[in-house]
Amino acid sequence: MSRNRKKRILLSLFSVGLVCFVWFEGSKETARLDKDDYPIWMEMMEEPNVNLEEAARAFDAYWDNHAHYRGDKSKKFERWYEANRKRLDQNGNVISAAQVRNEYQRMRELTAAAQEGKWFNYGPVNVGRTVDGDPRNGGRVKDVAFHPTDPNTFYVSCFKSGFFKTTDAGSTWSQMTDHLSEEVYISKLKTADPNTIYLGTNLGVLKSINGGADWASTGLSTYKTNALLIKPDNEDIILVGNEVGIYRSINAGESFTQVKSASLVEELRIHPTNNNIIYASTNGSGYGSTADRDSQFFRSVDGGVTWTENSTDFGDGSFMKLAVTPAKPDYVYAINTRDYDGQNSFEGVYKSTDAGVTFTKQSGDTPCITGYDDSGAISRGQPNYNLFIVSDPNNSDIIYAGGVKSWKSVDGGVNWTQAFNNVTALGFGLHLDQLTWAYSPVNDQLYAVNDGGIYFLNEDSKFQTITDGLPIAEVWECTQSQVNKENVAGGTFHAGIKLNRNGVWYS
Template identity: 30%
Template sequence: MNRIYSLSGAILIALGFLFSISLIGQNSGTNNNPPQQADNGFFKIQREFNEYWAPYNVDNNGYYVEDGVRKKAGGWKQFRRWEWYWENRIDPVSGEFPKVSAAEIYEQLGGAATRSSDGSWTSMGPNSAGGGYSGIGRLNCVVEETNSGDLYAGAASGGLWKSTNGGSSWSVLTDNNAVLGVSSIVVVYNPGGDDIIYIGTGDRDGGSMWSLSGGQSNDNNSVGVLKSTDGGITWLPTGLTYSTSQKETINRLVLDHSDDNTIYAATSSGIYKTTDAGVNWSLLASGPNLIDLEMHPTNSSILYMSTIDYWNAPVIYKSTDGGSNWSAVATFADTDYRVELAVTPADANRVYAIVAKQDGALSSIQRSTNTGNSFSQVFSGSTTNMLGWYCLGTDAGGQGGYDLCIAADPSNANTVFVGGVNTWKSTNGGSSWSNSNMWTTSGTYNSCGNPVAHADKHDLVYFGST
């Protein structure tokens, strides 16, 4: 019997029983050395990152010193989180990422039904946080059920949480779900019964794995819209359902304020609508990267939608017939990337938009005073870059593709907040802005001495007048 072995281009032919092979430059006998790691996949990304930052001598906190000034190494911490997550999940020799996600295995095994009742587990924490940078997770969205005052918060990879005491304490509602990312929440008040809750699953802002492969295009891909009719105790899929292998996200859910059975979903591949409380969904418009969706405060037939698109100019669309037809009302520059929207009942004709550039910096603040028929620039990022790291907005770049949000005061249409790394406020309809809080006390960035709140704002929401 002939056996053919290929080693580094050399072909060795062994006849019969082959007991030993002697190669030039290699000792015979058993090789006890561990297999050499390939320079591709995870290891290639890791090597190139380390080579890039090696000359900067970045410290463990993600900073380096240049010309005597301590500077933040942009993306350094995010990469280290990504690296930590994947280094024990990839093939240790080839560097190949897993082809099957944990959520898919969970579904194959029947989910929570396979959980053993015999195991004894003790939480090792952390179980609390003192605020600031001792936080234990990223939140994508927060909503208030206005009748009860209950708060719901959706985490990027930690599920849906509920507070019944104004945020003093929280309980988790989704530990048995296959995907724990939550990007949007709709709560329907049920007098005399439990709240009806819809969640858009997945992590719309992608986090540290968005652009670094890792077997998925996002940290936490969507399984669609889930619904609970018992206040979050149990969850069932709706008619809008995905497999995690489809790599979709539900970016925004909006409830029709005139009909509790009608909900809109802006997703990574199109906008959908249900008129029967989630049983059936119809595709209203296909297209990638639909990142935000807002409804006119008094006319539920009028909708505004915006996109996130690195390769093409981002767009704002408007519908006047409940989503059946859409028209582009504002198209921005090819160098722009993401647009987020805000409306206010204080002036139902007004719509605000914040536009981020491809490098994450602020491009502009836009405003419409005619229900979104047209937009005009009221503030330029070239004046002050509100999406950067400095309190004076004098630096370049930012994180507008990752953390970007805008909210208009429901009682005063001229008061607007925007969030990125920091938070900024306008009291004159967006014409001028002041920094409200900073991500650090460091004098390098916070020479203004402003209050500190954790960096990276993914959602801004008014509860009543605050």
């Protein structure tokens, strides 16, 4: 948040001797507030209609008694505050994403008139090179999904920027959700009918039956949905992981039933050869006591109808992600982070050889593959945001994993070497903050997605960016030259400053 805003709030607090009270529901939350070390403002950011200034007072009161550290989520709060301070109702409450969606849809239904003005996407559409020629700051890509038979056709989910499709292996991209207000986190296609696509969004699950030309709500139109799975042997069965648990549909998304209650389910994986064995893991978010915020691992052996938790094989963690491989169908890899144990964000990488029944720890602590440090020294990283693990489909010992940066193991996760710096086709490093890496099931091509865009591992074992053509840089503020009107500069979220000079974009 701006220094002036914080100063204004602090002066107000001191001038009237105000004690900061935050509205809660239930005795559990009230008890938590009594703890001096409880950052309630983290939870308030997730409330759809929170009062902005109440959240700001809670934020300032917390940091009056705590020292800042890298990755402490204060920057996330400041961005959230800045984005929402102009989006408030008459009572100072944040206008929820559901309200925005409903009003936008109502507006589209009420007016059939063409949009006034000649609006077009000025950019940046291409990444824009830095002064040393490094093209890695395109914008956030959360997930990549693949056409079941065509290796040149795949899809990317890009948070606020929406959902995009390529049919030429990333040379060009088409926007599929320009008329939607939802953020897009993940997508899945039916193998039998690739024109049927499901999207996981900040407002539940959307479905298209015509290749993304039109989208309709499903039986689940609430909750942030970061995990999706279509059961291969019966594609009318859809499994969803969201803020409050795991949901299951048996009628292609027309209706859903909650089959497991859990906080922030962010990963669903299926056994490569047994369609009834499914795995799930969660993001503890680092809130509350240790017991409240641990990551969790769940396993189902009946196609997602019932679930059991393994809480004994893993150390205390805050976020867990999973990988499986057809090279060893009974293998399951898990990477687990921690967000409340000093500076060490890497809890460990685990391996199961019995389809998720038991796990053995392969590595942990150092090298700290989830942290900031290039050498792998212990560091915090951002263990509740960026995390991934993926296993080679032909060699189960080859694993890529990490958080802020990326690492590689060739012995099943026991030892790690950095696979981040000097790994691109032009000799640079990948963009920071790795999210979901994946192998194409059609040709085993490895794709890396992160806060800077999307890359693929080429035949020279170098990562090559294919982010150009994706207009996904989230521009928060912009300015225009008064001398040359075509010259525009903007500050972006995770992609640096973009400058258009004489029709060419630079970073």
